[in-house]
Amino acid sequence: MRILRILVAQMRDIDLSAPLRLVRGLRPLSQWSRLSRLPQLPRQLLAGACCVFTFSAAQAACPPSAIASLEKPGTALRNGVDRGMLWRIERDGRTSWLYGTIHVGRGDWVRPGPTIQKALTQSDTLALEIDSRDEATAAAMARPADPEALARVLTGERARRLERQNAEACVPPGALSKLQPILQVTALAGLVARADGLYPEFGVDETLAVSARNSNKPIVALESAAAQLKVLTGESEAEEGEQIDAALDELESGKLRGQLKELADVWARSDAARLARYADWCDCLNTPAEQRLMKRLLDDRNPNLADGIERLHAGGKGVFAAVGALHMIGAQGLPTLMAARGFTVTPVLTDAQAQTAAPMAALAAPSPAPRAVRGGKAVKGQRGQANPKSAKGAPTAKGGKAAPAPKGGKAPAKAAGKAPAKAPAKAAAPAAKGKVRR
Structure with a gap:
């Protein structure tokens, strides 16, 4: 199974709507706990917000929920900075986008950076691997597994190992037991990095989906729930059992947590060059079984994803296609296939970079309002403080002249949290035949 499942296959039944509505409204962090009540137990567990259901004696050892993690001292919502990998694709006089995502995230990743937000705003449609908010999709993924199949796959020591991992993840006994076996262990894999501040609730695909819905932008699924379930389960119950054993090995050893943290760091730096060398450092392609899994999760799916993106673009839509970042690398990666x-x-955002997100301006103390002007002239004390480089959209005085600075002659401070722009350097992504700009 390995860590690539987390980057390639989205977690299901994650309710992000409350947190992101709060972010958009710039409400105080104290309101998170009230707004984050989720209506269904399975949804809460798969989202990682399961500690509230454990016995009090075990709560101290449980990672905080996603909402609680934002209320730690020194933690604050931040203005977005550009993360992940982004390519612009053009044909027939229209522009679309390929954006490599990760299906878990940190609290300060919920706001897209300016480049990502602009590309999303300019697009007509958001295309995701799967739309987990679609009712039919959610029902298909949450459908209970066949009890007889569960008994055949989760037998003996395998069932006991899974039970121990549920306890370590603070998941109440039996809470996931009706899900398909591979989904049970995938849910646990998505929870393992909470200790490092990575949560399924803050998965990048989901935050983009909420942003699109808030702006009434259509969302299209490039795959079906049935297709993704088939990819996850493999060709037989025996293969599904082997994948469960491999995932349990990595959960028990702590290896999975370290791999996920490394992948998240690579993604956050937009380090496409290192991601392209994934096979060299992931320690996850050592056996024929692991190599078959990689092929099934990536290479075998990418042509269908490319078909869907091309079809939407050809239909006259500018598409923002956001899929797992590993779909972007190699000879079968989406940039190569689209070329x-x-x-x-x-390439727009593909080079390693260190970025810092400053606190949101709206959460900081408001700046004092500028003094009024009389007849378009500066008030006493403001003479000689004209600023020819006034920001676009700044309020103007009577007569169309720019409003003067506040009393004292000092220009207003720049809004807190505005990330400095950085021009993208030469792309590190693999070259593709066709029209590829450098």
């Missing part, structure tokens, strides 16, 4: 289909592919 082969006649798209001009231009």
